Amino acid sequence: MTLTTEINDNGGGGGGSPEKLLAPVLSAFWDEPESWTLETYRRHEGYEGLRKALAMAPDDLIAYVKDSGLRGRGGAGFPTGMKWQFIPQGDGKPHYLVVNADESEPGTCKDIPLLFANPHSLIEGIVIACYAIRSSHAFIYLRGEVVPVLRRLHEAVREAYEAGYLGTNILGSGLDLELTVHAGAGAYICGEETALLDSLEGRRGQPRLRPPFPAVAGLYACPTVVNNVESIASVPAILNRGKDWFKSMGSEKSPGFTLYSLSGHVAGPGQYEAPLGITLRQLLDMSGGMRPGHRLKFWTPGGSSTPMFTDEHLDVPLDYEGVGAAGSMLGTKALQCFDETTCVVRAVTRWTEFYAHESCGKCTPCREGTYWLVQLLRDIEAGKGQMADLDKLNDIADNINGKSFCALGDGAASPIFSSLKYFREEYEQHITGQGCPFDPARSTAWADDKNAHQGVNA
Template sequence: MTTDSLVGGVGPEKLLTPVLSDTWDAQRPWSLETYRSHDGYQGLAAALRMPPDDVIALVKEAGLRGRGGAGFPTGMKWQFIPQGDGKPHYLVVNADESEPGTCKDIPLLFANPHALIEGMVIASYAIRCNHAFIYLRGEVVPVLRRLHAAVADAYAAGLLGKDIQGSGFDLDITVHAGAGAYICGEETALLDSLEGRRGQPRLRPPFPAIAGLYACPTVVNNVESIASVPAILHRGKEWFRSMGSEKSPGFTLYSLSGHVTNPGQYEAPLGITLRQLLEMSGGVREGHRLKFWTPGGSSTPMFTDEHLDVPLDYEGVGAAGSMLGTKALQVFDETTCVVRAVTRWTEFYAHESCGKCTPCREGTYWLVQLMRRIEAGEGTQSDLDKLLDIADNIFGKSFCALGDGAASPITSSLQYFRDEYEQHIAQRGCPFDPAASTVWAGRQPGINGTAAHQPAQEKGVLA
């Protein structure tokens, strides 16, 4: 894989803010030498000259919000760690990227692992942590190897280990490969997995900041959240706040995939719109139009072409009825069967449910049964009400957010495309069947001949 495959199509420079992706097209961007030639570890030098509490205050004042989905203020999360409690403190980086459509952390780690390592040293210094962990999705073996090599290089350069850069601060980093469970993306399930137990969400309170890893105060942050910290320390909070919106400042990686001309990673200020991103990426594939899209992965309520100008920040997307989530923008054109796409997503959530709580364990199972029945043309009108009723019994009532993620595609697709569900019922089959539908007239062969029956595929990131 070349770094060219990591970056999306070329767009107007004024709309892009390459910070994390700035070195992706450089020679050997993952190397310590390349990272240092682009001001790498300057943020760490600045942090080590400051008291730890001042580092926390700076990140908090910069307004950095978690890039893993919830958007919780990063500096505030660090501030929750009690000081002077006599317990070890831990930093855990959540690199268990599993959300369908999300593909930002893995290419970031593959092309620029030292941004994460530098951010981890800064964060650990701020919260008085001497042992940090990276919990990586185990299937991405090339990234695992690259992370191990980058950590070894950082140790050799005196950027990890004892007395980092003569500061008297010690830090060890452990890279841990998970076993590929979606539920371990939930922070408390991740901690259980890291401790050697089955990955299942914990009852809260206590929250990880009080009793996290090994029952000690723990900060759990997303890869992109921590990797964004060094630039803030190096360039200042005013620079960071000059991008994005007032309540959602800064830059971020948008994962654009599906039926677009140039899918890929687009690093831009928070608040950019899908219309602008599509202009940069060459638009929806030639000869087709946008039908629906997800603003933050399949677990967020879907949008339609009516939402092209919604600002892609936490407040804007929330006000429009969805969540920014992981900024996984999956684009689907008019050839896509909404019922088929939602069925596939629902099957994923049912498969990945840990089974700990009844609403999610039982609810996702029955959602799949109903969705399959409707998709096959065997459903009834009452099944649509049953879908909404089951989704309501899951949403907000399950042990963690997986249940909410399973319910959201159901409720939002029925909100915007109920007529398509009714067509499946009335016509006793899928109106997008290539053997019977005019939607497919004149369509050129390709994508196995049945692309409309499949959710849009992520392209190029780790091809």
């Protein structure tokens, strides 16, 4: 399925779902012809939020975004307005805004469709943010492999310059702003904000030691705000419709709308924009459930770097507090759903191979730990493992978790911990049965017996 078809068929209010459960804002007009153009964006109150923002004092604007409760949509959920507030004022240095569009997490696919279908929401948000933090130069760091998105983003930036939303004296406000679109070379580690800054400066993308934090010494050693695409793109609607409107959606500590990326063994994959706090059960009801004749076995709430859930967690509220209380992280809201035909060991092995390949090698726990995790997992998957290897997996993951230079190590350890917690018996079956029970060439009696007792009909 092509990107455009997926957006048109399933984006925003897709799937024939109850409208009251959805909140299409960023995706409200993705299905319109040429939704990415300035003309279409203006028809939907585009750049009206910017006009309201420019009528406010920068400090008042920061306070307004902070009061709205908007939290970063890139994974950690840090309050966006508070991040802006950390930028020191009156320091005589240039201030920079860097938008992290290096979307590389396995299963995560929200920022790229957003940029493809509605790039002007990001550009308007960038101008508002730069006005707030008193920045005259912003950067978009885009994953370089997505060339069609890069071209569309370049065209949107050109339109914005031509219409006077970028450049000198924007809308007569006295604000000058240059926007640079930079294509990365394809490294997962550059999604980490300090590695991204190093890459943007022309160096090898490796995480920096903190402190100093980017707000004090970021790009070119100057105060810098690094925000996710969806975080910045959500700001114009808040300014245009009001913070109370935004807070009326979601939960008390996790207000607002957000994009949930539903993928895997589901009938209707795509982007579903809904208030924070919706459950996977509700999203599956909207999207047509799991693929016909199959049951949910396990899923990730925020991409492969978040601890996996099972069918027992279908009713966990998908907000930062609800998912955290259940033992995982909301992350990027990448809901990968796997049915009973999926081998957990195989899935975790593939994810771990990805993390080992993408490790920058700067710190020993991650560089060595991910390598040895892959060796053990491959042996277990092939039926060559030993029971002691399961404890060894846990031990190595524990030596990586919280001890590596950046969060890549934590992300690599999460699938190990959670899969052993919920599916240790499946790991043991690979060892005692000397191979994968899901291999068609082998006996499937054990797998059939397991499938009869787990999963749900979604």
